[in-house]
Amino acid sequence: MTRDALDLPATPVRRVVIAGGGTAGWMAAAAISKILGRQLEITLVESEQIGTVGVGEATIPPLVTFHRLMEIDEREFMAATQGAIKLGILFENWRDIGHRYFHSFGTTGRDHWTAGFQHFWLRGRERGLASDYADYNVESVAARERRFAHLPKMGMNYAYHFDASLYGKFMRQIAEQHGTRRVEGKIADVLLHEDTGCIRSLRLESGDVIEGDLFIDCTGFRALLIDKALGVGFEDWSHWLFNDSAQAVQTAAVEDAAPYTSAIAEEAGWQWRIPLQRRVGNGIVYSSRHMDDGRAREIFEGSLRGEQTSRMLQIRFRPGRREHSWYRNCIALGLAGSFIEPLESTTIHLIQRGITRLMQCFPKVLTAVDIEEYNRQMAEELVHVRDFVVLHYALTDRRDTAYWRACHEMTLPPSLQHRIDLFRETGIVFHQPNELFAENSWIQVMMGQGNMPKQHHPTADLMGDEELARFLNAAREHAARTAAQLPSHQAYLDRWCPATTQR
Numbered sequence: 001m002t003r004d005a006l007d008l009p010a011t012p013v014r015r016v017v018i019a020g021g022g023t024a025g026w027m028a029a030a031a032i033s034k035i036l037g038r039q040l041e042i043t044l045v046e047s048e049q050i051g052t053v054g055v056g057e058a059t060i061p062p063l064v065t066f067h068r069l070m071e072i073d074e075r076e077f078m079a080a081t082q083g084a085i086k087l088g089i090l091f092e093n094w095r096d097i098g099h100r101y102f103h104s105f106g107t108t109g110r111d112h113w114t115a116g117f118q119h120f121w122l123r124g125r126e127r128g129l130a131s132d133y134a135d136y137n138v139e140s141v142a143a144r145e146r147r148f149a150h151l152p153k154m155g156m157n158y159a160y161h162f163d164a165s166l167y168g169k170f171m172r173q174i175a176e177q178h179g180t181r182r183v184e185g186k187i188a189d190v191l192l193h194e195d196t197g198c199i200r201s202l203r204l205e206s207g208d209v210i211e212g213d214l215f216i217d218c219t220g221f222r223a224l225l226i227d228k229a230l231g232v233g234f235e236d237w238s239h240w241l242f243n244d245s246a247q248a249v250q251t252a253a254v255e256d257a258a259p260y261t262s263a264i265a266e267e268a269g270w271q272w273r274i275p276l277q278r279r280v281g282n283g284i285v286y287s288s289r290h291m292d293d294g295r296a297r298e299i300f301e302g303s304l305r306g307e308q309t310s311r312m313l314q315i316r317f318r319p320g321r322r323e324h325s326w327y328r329n330c331i332a333l334g335l336a337g338s339f340i341e342p343l344e345s346t347t348i349h350l351i352q353r354g355i356t357r358l359m360q361c362f363p364k365v366l367t368a369v370d371i372e373e374y375n376r377q378m379a380e381e382l383v384h385v386r387d388f389v390v391l392h393y394a395l396t397d398r399r400d401t402a403y404w405r406a407c408h409e410m411t412l413p414p415s416l417q418h419r420i421d422l423f424r425e426t427g428i429v430f431h432q433p434n435e436l437f438a439e440n441s442w443i444q445v446m447m448g449q450g451n452m453p454k455q456h457h458p459t460a461d462l463m464g465d466e467e468l469a470r471f472l473n474a475a476r477e478h479a480a481r482t483a484a485q486l487p488s489h490q491a492y493l494d495r496w497c498p499a500t501t502q503r
Contacts, residue, residue: 007195007196007197007198007328008196008198008328008329008366008367008368009193009196009198009213009329009366010365011213011365012213012364012365013040013213013214013362013363013364013365013366014039014040014041014213015040015041015043015211015212015213015214016032016040016041016042016043016212016213016214016215016216017043017044017045017202017210017211017212017214017215017216018042018043018044018045018215018216018218019045019187019202019215019216019217019218019219019224019225020044020045020046020217020218020219020220020336021044021046021168021172021182021218022046022164022168022218022220022334023164023167023168023171023334023348023351024218024220024333024334024335024336024351025044025046025168025216025218025333025334026044026168026169026171026172026175027171027348027351027352027355028216028218028333028351028355028358029042029044029171029172029175029180030070030171030172030174030175030178030180031070031355031356031359032180032355032358032359032362033174033175033178033179033180034070034071034174034175034178035359036359036362037178037179037180038179041181042175042179042180042181043180043181043182043183043210043212044175044180044181044182044183045182045183045185045187045202045204045210046182046183046184047184047185047186048184049186057161057162057163057164057274057276057281058086058089058159058160058161058261058272058274058281058342058345059086059159059160059161059162059345059348059349060086060105060159060344060345060346060349060436061105061157061158061159062349062352062353062436063159063160063348063349063352064158064159064160066352066356070174072174074497075496075497077162077170078160078162078493078496078497079497079498079499079500080166080169080170080500081160081162081163081166081167081170082162082163082166082276082277082278082279082499083160083161083162083276083277083497083499084160084161084162084257084259084275084276084277084489084493085148085158085159085160085161085259085489085492085493086158086159086160086161086259086260086261086345087104087105087139087140087142087143087148087156087157087158087259087260088102088103088104088105088139088140088143088260088261089102089103089260089261089262089263089344089345090102090143090260090261090262090263091103091263091265091392091448092262092263092264092265093264093265093266093398094263094265094270094392094396094398094448094449095395095396095397095398095448095449095450096396096397096398097398097400101134101444101447101448101449102134102140102143102144102260102444102448103344103441103444103445103448104134104137104139104140104143104444105139105157105158105159106137106138106139106156106157106440107137107440108121108133108134108136108137108140108440108443108444108475109121109136109137109472109475110471110475112459114457114459115456115457115459115460116427116428116429116439116440116443117136117475118133118427118443118447118453118456119427119456119457119459119460120456120460120463120468120471120472121133121136121472122427122453122456122460123456123460123461123463123468124468124469124472126456127465127468129465129468129469129472130472131476133443133444133447134444135476135479135480136472136475136476136479137440137479138155138156138478138479138482138483139156139157139158140479141479141480141482141483142156142259142482142483142486143258143259143260145483145484145486146256146258146259146488146489146490147259147483147486147487147488147489148259148486148487148488148489148492149486149487149492151482155482158259159345161257161261161274161275161276161281162276163276183204183208183210185204185205185206185208186204186205187202187203187204187205187219187224188203188204188205189202189203190202190203190224190225190228190229191203191209192229196328197230197328198328198329198330199212199215199225199229199230199328199329199330202215213329214329214330214331214363214366215329215330215331216330216331216332216333217330217331217332217333217336217337218333218334218336219336220334220335220336221316221317221335221336221339222336223322223332223335223336223337224336225330225332225336226322226327226330226332226336226337227322227336229330230327230328230330232322232323232324232327232332233322233323234318234320234321234322234323235320235321235322235323236318236319236320237319237320237321237340237386238318238319238320239410240319240386240390240393240410240412240413241319241340241341241386241389241390241393242287242289242290242393242403242406242407243269243285243286243287243319243341244287244288244289244316244317244318244319245285245286245287245288245293245296245314245315245316245317246283246284246285246286246314246315246317247283247284247293247296247297247300247312247313247314247315248281248282248283248284248312248313248315249282249283249300249304249308249310249311249312249313250279250280250281250282250308250309250310251279251280251282251304251305251306251307251308251309252278252279252280252306252307252309253275253276253277253278253279253280253306254305254306255305256488256489256490257275257276257277257489257490257493258275258489259489261273261274261345262274263343264303265398266284266286266299267290267291267299267400267401267403268286268287268290268291268296268401268402268403269284269285269286269287269290269291269296269403270284270285270286270343271283271284271285271299271300271303272284272285272342276499277493277498277499278499279306279309280305280306282300282304283300283342284296284299284300285341285342285343287403290401290402290403290406291403293314297312317335317339317341318339319339319340319341320338320339321337321338321339321379321382322336322337322338324371324375325337325338325354325374325375325378325379326371326374326375326378327371328366329366331354331358331374333351333354333355334347334350334351334354335347337350337354337378338350338382340382340385340386340389341389343389343392344385344388344389344437346385346389346436349436350381350382350385353378353381353436354378357374357377357378358374361373361374377434380432380434381434381435381436383413383415384432384435384436384437385436385437386413387413387415387416387419388436388437388441388442388445390412390413390416391416391419391420391442391445391446391449392445392449393407393410394407394408394410394412394416394420395420395445395446395449395450395451396408396449396450397450419442420446420451423442423443423446423451423453424451424452424453424454425453425454425455426453426454426455426457427453427454427455427456427457428457429442429443429446
């Protein structure tokens with residue numbers, strides 16, 4: 001595909017305009033300005049009159065890597081955003097009412113090159129030699145005991161809980177330190193080049209005009225550039241992901257912060273609980289086809305702990321993705337480009353991946369091959385994330401409401417159905433290039449949701465009972481011993497990065 005096939009301008013990319021602030025906009029501004037700020041003119045347009053969704057406060061480990069690449073001081077960042085540690089997600093009532101399991105970060109046990117640890121665990125379970133699968137994972141044991149500390153050689157895999165609004169402000173400081181110019185104002189119109197159809201400029205309600213060569217749409221669900229101006233279509237995934245509504249509120253902390261997110265399944269959706277240093281982020285995600293707002297609020301408010309410290313936020317959304325993440329000279333980041341509900345804390349990660357990919361293929365001059373490759377990689381990752389989130393609904397024993405019966409009866413994406421069938425029949429999982437969730441994540445969720453393999457790999461049969469018991473016990477004792485040496489999560493936060501800001 002040639003540049004002419006997309007009518008792309010042949011002029012160098014010198015001016016980058018970011019439409020919208022919030023987490024997506026200021027993350028993009030910080031990364032682009034820090035790396036390429038000396039070569040580019042970077043402008044971010046936002047209005048204080050337009051609020052941000054700002055409820056995504058739980059993250060996953062790749063953000064730790066992103067921050068290191070950005071040379072962000074972790075203690076400073078956590079103190080500024082009321083940050084806490086996340087070692088995984090506790091799922092309650094998903095497989096069935098009263099059942100719980102933990103999806104942790106990191107690895108479990110020790111693999112053989114022919115077979116993953118789960119095969120040895122499965123044989124040990126058959127022989128009465130194995131305890132719960134989570135007992136063999138350091139992060140799971142530490143989370144259960146509410147402990148954390150940084151260990152040498154990345155001995156603990158972790159992510160963050162933080163205040164999303166404070167995070168946006170923190171990234172704004174970095175962006176402005178490296179030359180990003182912020183313009184206050186609402187976007188009144190998006191002006192296009194008549195010859196190429198690319199975006200030429202943004203006209204603000206004040207009458208000011210902001211011209212650019214490359215535009216990044218961070219206007220959230222409004223998608224003012226990618227949708228309203230350029231008309232890029234949206235691929236709807238609501239036939240797999242039923243939830244289309246959410247309510248969120250902050251409450252004062254009533255206990256020490258747990259180092260994990262809680263995801264509690266309800267009659268037509270689920271609730272999140274995200275502990276920070278001084279407060280807790282709470283929300284309920286649900287399907288308006290199966291439960292109205294009043295019933296959702298009744299369930300939600302009845303479960304809250306502590307005094308409410310913010311107004312109740314009502315959110316509507318449509319799960320799915322843009323047909324193109326990058327179209328002509330516009331890239332959609334965050335909610336403007338896709339939305340997969342926050343069950344596995346992937347919203348900020350997908351922003352980060354969009355930024356990282358942009359930085360790796362940042363154009364001197366726009367070319368169709370760059371755009372095509374960016375879109376291919378983003379589309380593949382979004383499908384992987386979608387399948388992993390749908391997995392939680394596809395595998396459940398719940399039939400107590402119409403919502404859960406519909407989840408059980410839906411036809412799954414073939415890519416996901418294959419993974420489920422393969423694991424059920426053989427205990428085998430696989431990891432595709434650039435896929436976010438590693439084998440151990442698929443294993444923990446599939447077994448946690450009740451998809452137990454019918455067989456294990458024959459390599460596990462090479463050990464006799466005594467040798468297998470020693471092998472399993474060593475992994476379990478290592479996890480228990482490591483966790484026992486750690487301080488409490490709250491004590492570590494209080495000593496290492498006490499919050500310096502109020503929301």
